[in-house]
Amino acid sequence: DQQVKQNSPSLSVQEGRISILNCDYTNSMFDYFLWYKKYPAEGPTFLISISSIKDKNEDGRFTVFLNKSAKHLSLHIVPSQPGDSAVYFCAASAPGAGSYQLTFGKGTKLSVIP
Amino acid sequence: DAMVIQNPRYQVTQFGKPVTLSCSQTLNHNVMYWYQQKSSQAPKLLFHYYDKDFNNEADTPDNFQSRRPNTSFCFLDIRSPGLGDAAMYLCATSRDRTGRASYEQYFGPGTRLTVT
Numbered sequence A: 001d002q003q004v005k006q007n008s009p010s011l012s013v014q015e016g017r018i019s020i021l022n023c024d025y026t027n028s029m030f031d032y033f034l035w036y037k038k039y040p041a042e043g044p045t046f047l048i049s050i051s052s053i054k055d056k057n058e059d060g061r062f063t064v065f066l067n068k069s070a071k072h073l074s075l076h077i078v079p080s081q082p083g084d085s086a087v088y089f090c091a092a093s094a095p096g097a098g099s100y101q102l103t104f105g106k107g108t109k110l111s112v113i114p
Numbered sequence B: 001d002a003m004v005i006q007n008p009r010y011q012v013t014q015f016g017k018p019v020t021l022s023c024s025q026t027l028n029h030n031v032m033y034w035y036q037q038k039s040s041q042a043p044k045l046l047f048h049y050y051d052k053d054f055n056n057e058a059d060t061p062d063n064f065q066s067r068r069p070n071t072s073f074c075f076l077d078i079r080s081p082g083l084g085d086a087a088m089y090l091c092a093t094s095r096d097r098t099g100r101a102s103y104e105q106y107f108g109p110g111t112r113l114t115v116t
Helices: none
Strands: A010-014 A019-025 A032-038 A045-051 A056-059 A062-067 A072-077 A086-093 A108-113 B004-007 B010-013 B019-025 B031-037 B044-050 B053-056 B064-067 B073-078 B087-094 B111-115
Touching (some): A010 A019, A045 A056, A072 A086, B010 B019, B019 B031, B019 B087, B019 B111, B031 B073, B044 B064, B073 B087
Parallel strands (some): A010 A108
Antiparallel strands (some): A019 A072, A032 A045, A032 A086, A086 A108, B031 B044, B044 B053, B064 B073
16 A cells, blocks of 8 residues: 555656656655655655645755645756756655654656756 | 765675675764665665664565664675565665654665575
């Protein structure tokens, strides 16, 4: 039973345009969400996060939006650059005894076309 | 640069032959994790150490063991690898789990295990 779902395995975007990566979750206990970026032959690297008390967090070209009622979050990259081409993982965490545990989605491969 | 290092990057082992993967970190983080990631799948947490306290996920097979001799090093032992254990194994670290920063995990590049 996947608690974090990234339904688009891949996405292609033209350089300079907006990239929107989506993530849905089912566990209403999740209260902290993260996005990781992964290049080939490297481990995932932390990109941006958001707490459930917020609905938006921005860091440079990257913005994460959280819609708690829909159990949906999205990562916006504006403008997209060829160097953004990577696999993006959405991850979520719940408070309590297991708060160290991250539940990951399967990832979305973003290709930014020059 | 502070980092998480995994050796080897690629490991080939025979069916049933024990294998050990290693991870070291220079971040001085007190939590270390091992994940298994199969092709096109989400990383799956196998276990983690909080300092020397070992925490096994409920569905992690007994075939998988771990050791953490000190803060910097953590090992993943697969006692009798099966064909289904072929995967990428990712090591990660984080700071103390009492703070939100603990959710931000720092990953190594992974070890790709092939079982023949």
